[in-house]
Amino acid sequence: MFILRHHLRRELFSIYHHKSQISYSTSTKSSSIDQSTTAIRTEFINYLINTLNFTTESAISSSSKVRRLTTTRYCDSVIHILKNNGFNDSQIKDIVAWIPRVLLYKPNETLEPKIRVFLNLGLTNLDLLRLIKRNPSLFELGLHSRIVPTIDYLRMLVGTDEKVIDIINRSRWLFSTSVALKFYAGNVMLLKSYGFSDEQIGKFVHRNAMHFAQPSKWLTSKLDWVECKMGVSRESNEFFRCFNAIASNSVVNMERKMEVYKRFGFNDTELSMLFKNQPHCFALSEDTIREKLRFYMDEVGYTSGYLVTCPSLFSLSLEKRVKPRNEVLKILKERMLLGSKSLITLVNYPELRFQDYLRGFEDEIPGLYETYVSRRR
Incomplete structure (x- = not known):
């Protein structure tokens, strides 16, 4: 208990220490507030230790993540709701360790309705646990102003709840920023301006969920590179397959990879053909491209023209x-x-x-x- 008090005093000092000078009357009032806060924080730490089996050290560490701690009255109800919604003891401890302030949420007003929306959509408890870790402020978002509109918009784009779940699981920034949905809408309008159908756009969003919550200039640069630089028509069946292969790369990185191929004798026409036949060739790292080209061209003796006709060689492990x-x-x-x-x-x-x-x-x-x-x- 002495160790707990020692750690707690040190933690509270770091949280509540003020650099500026204050008057005696204010100090007296603050001292009273600090004593009350200390008692609540001690109660919170003890709750983590006694109810959720935290170690003293991890309980103090988790407590330090909660800056404004005024009550612990919701803790039991929060645990009850999490259990009723299928989370086991290990998952609950994981959630609280990652976001200790979850124990302070109003259970019936803030927590329960939002959990139910995601579980009713079809997310598993493990899916939701991962989503919470990616978006620590998830339960602080407005249910009807952010969460439900986002889910409804995605459902409209991709058509099924299963695909919506895929997007949620693969899109890190979807709920973590207030502008994510605006980026989605802007990119959808951009794709429509390029002449893509709703079905094509839905498939595109589903496949590129991780990247889609970015400004339209990102998408424009990739679309133009595929079409203008590599000569892949937006009307062709290969267009989205080519885009998907290079979605995670910047245009600058793609240009560097093209230079690697050119140093081994590929011309622009061959690079365009190679990209259309096997866009994965440009998803490889520069070092991997060099390694494969050295083997195929220097050791085996293949020419660039032959490699263009056998693009599967680039997808196989050397x-x-x-x-x-x-x-x-x-x-x-x-x-x-x-x-x-x-x-x-x-x-x-x-x-x-x-x-x-x-x-x-x-x-x-x-x-x-x-x-x-x-x-x-």
Whole structure:
């Protein structure tokens, strides 16, 4: 108990210490207020320890996150509501540790209605727990001014509650900023101005939920880069597939990646074809692009023109798939057993099919299968 009082006094000093000088009468009044506040804070800390099994240290730390602590009368009711809505003891402790002020919310007016909206939508308790952690002020948002309008707007865009749940789970900033919904609306209008249908926009929003709550200039720069720089028509089936591949990259990063390809001999036409055929090629990091190009062009001897026609090579792991199978190819080639097979054929075999293929050479090359498996580890 001495340790608790010691920590508490030190915490209260950091919270309530004023740098400015105050009058004697004000100091006397503040002293009275501080004593009352200290008692409530001690009660709150003890509640965390005795009811939720917090350690003394973690209880004091959580208490320090609540600057204005005037009552603990709602704590039991909050715990009761969380349990009634399916949260287990571990999840409740996790919520309180992350947002200790949740214990101070008015349970029936602030907490219960908002929890029910999300659970009735179809979020699981684990989904909601993650959402709360991403948005610590979630239960402080207006139910009818922010939460319900946001859900209704998303439902209108994407059509189903399942997709709304996907967007909520993948969009970090959706509820954390008051302008997120304005950004969504602005970006929807921008896509309409580009001539995209409501169905296309709904799919686009669903796929790019994490990025969509950003200013329209972000979206404009990406749309223009895909269409104007890479020559992908907005009317083509590839347009959104290409956009999705580079959504997480800045235009500056995309330009740098193009320069890496160009240093290996790709021209603008080949880059445009490669991007259309396999936009994932531009989602790779610069280092990964260099590594793949060095292997395919310097070691295997492929040209840029050939790689454009075999874009799947860029989506495969060099260490776990391509290089081990290339070693097998060399062995078969030396024994004149390869036939008409090429590297692109072998690397595109599913793993089980490739292993069956190797077992067919057990008589001619004993241990080939085991050699391959050992090199994949």
